[in-house]
Amino acid sequence: MTPSDAAPRGPATGGGAASDRLLERTVREESARIVAALTRSFGSLDIAEEAVAEAVVEALHEWRTRGVPPNAGAWLTRAARNNAVDRLRRERRYRDKLALLSTDPAEAPLADADIDERIPLLFGCCHPALSPEAQLALTLRAVCGLTTAQIARATLTPESTVAQRIVRAKRKIGAAGIPLRIPDPSERVARLDLVLAVVSVMYSEAHLTPERDAAADRDVAEDALWLAGVVVAALPQEAEAHGLLALLLFHRAREGARAVDGELVLLPDQDRSRWDAAITARAHAALVRAARLRHPGRWQLHAAIAACHSDAATWAETDWLQLLTLYDMLLAYDASPVVRLNRAVALAAVEGPAAALAEIDVLEPRLHDYRLWHAVRAHVLRELGRDVEALAADLSALELTANLAERRIIESRLRR
The missing domain is CATH 1.10.1740 (Rna Polymerase Sigma Factor; Chain: A)
Known part of the structure; x- marks a missing residue:
């Protein structure tokens, strides 16, 4: 009907x-x-x-x-x-x-008339009882309205697997009686961090589509930005929500320099005049709003790191000591191996490649199957003059990379 x-x-x-x-x-x-x-x-x-x-x-x-x-x-x-x-x-x-059935849902009373209805739905989709993969798939489907095929492309997952995840997640929500509500203040910090992590993954996944050039999946990237803005609008007193929005805006501002004529341009080589000044200003404003709330957290520190890169006129003029300090602060909130890998890049600039390599090698058991661990290690080995080992690391990175633009960058290094 x-x-x-x-x-x-x-x-x-x-x-x-x-x-x-x-x-x-x-x-x-x-x-x-x-x-x-x-x-x-x-x-x-x-x-x-x-x-x-x-x-x-x-x-x-x-x-x-x-x-x-x-x-x-x-x-x-x-x-x-x-x-x-x-x-x-x-x-x-x-x-x-x-x-x-005689009640129009649009006229049904809300528990809190000031809360955007999408936010309780988002918290429900990101409930800790669901697996991270199910949280992401269900959020993309129920909150963003993507089809199963679109979600499969965005997450590099077979369509049948995505469909199964969504069905199982909805069954679990029904069977477990998972409520679609904003959590009580006592549990909101942890639950909000989970919501923000899913939104962050959405934005990252938009840039990892295999068999494509450097252009991101704009629909998924824009949905992630939109969703971050929805969370901020609904929960304006949550500093970390502003922090995530700032982080995504800093990344969005670089898109014009990151993908040029279908080719991926890494941060050290980007033409910074192509960065969107208006979006960068919005990112800085969001970070300032977060700081005024005086509740520091990992998303604000991630955004501060992005701001530090944004403030440098060139890669060579980056304030590496400040970046290393920010990464050290971030470890108190997020000690994940990927954060430690990124910290090693700053460490290489401050203390030299040998110190960075020691930190990178410690991460091998947890990041051996992560393409960027091999790529960063190859760069540091090359700085140390260990070209044969660098070649092997680049070959490993190439084997783990599905995106065409990333593969072309590694292949060009191998040719050189």
């Missing part, structure tokens, strides 16, 4: 490509709200998410043929609600929910 079956339409506008663009924007802005509202009304994330997905398909066909309705968000909400009602009627085990 579509909204045209239940309510008159206003004057239609647009069609074809224009309607598709509006639908894409509407899905991004409204789908998570609708999923959250339907889940609250019908008690099932599975029903809510499938109802919205069906409504999007209906909109794609109807908006192209009949034009865009005056209120696209309301149309999608009504279509999704009708789909949920139809499904509940077909599934007799949900008959006890039929008393709720």
Whole structure:
């Protein structure tokens, strides 16, 4: 059933490509709200998410043929609600929910009218009872509205595996009674960090698409930035939310210099005049807002490290001592092997490649299958004049790299 079956339409506008663009924007802005509202009304994330997905398909066909309705968000909400009602009627085990069907989810009272409905949904998708892989897949599906195929491409995972993760995660949420709510203050810090980590992974995954050039998956990257902004808007007193937004904005500002004519340009070689000054200013402003809240954390320190790179006119003018100090501070919040690997790069600039190599080699048991561990090690070995070992490290990095642009960079080093 579509909204045209239940309510008159206003004057239609647009069609074809224009309607598709509006639908894409509407899905991004409204789908998570609708999923959250339907889940609250019908008690099932599975029903809510499938109802919205069906409504999007209906909109794609109807908006192209009949034009865009005056209120696209309301149309999608009504279509999704009708789909949920139809499904509940077909599934007799949900008959006890039929008393709720006369209530429009858009008009249902919120526990807190000031909270964006997408935030409780996001916390539910990122519940610690779910695996990290399931958290990411479910967030991309339920909150961002990506299809299973899009998620598979973004996460370098077979489509069937993604589908299984989503189904199992939704079943677990239902079976365990995982609530879609913002956690109490006592547990919010840890849970928020998990949410922010998933958003960060979303942004990173957008740059790792295999068999492609250096251009990122802009849809996934923009969704991650959008989601970081949604969290900040809903939880403005959470310093770490501002910190993550600042970090992603610093990275977004570099995109014009990072990918040039399909080729990947590493940070030392980037033309910094191509960095987006306006986005960089937004990143600095977000970091300042985080600092004013006086609750330091790892995302703010990651952002401060990105800001330090941003402040340097050239790679050679980078304040490496400040960077090393920031990494030392970060270890108190995040002592992961990847952070320690990044710290080793700063250590090489301050104390020399020999000191850095000693730190890098300690990480081998945990990072042996990580392409960047081999790539960084190759660079340091080359600085020490150990070219044969550097060649072997670059070959190992090449074997572990699927992205075409990254492979071309390593291959060029091997040729030299």
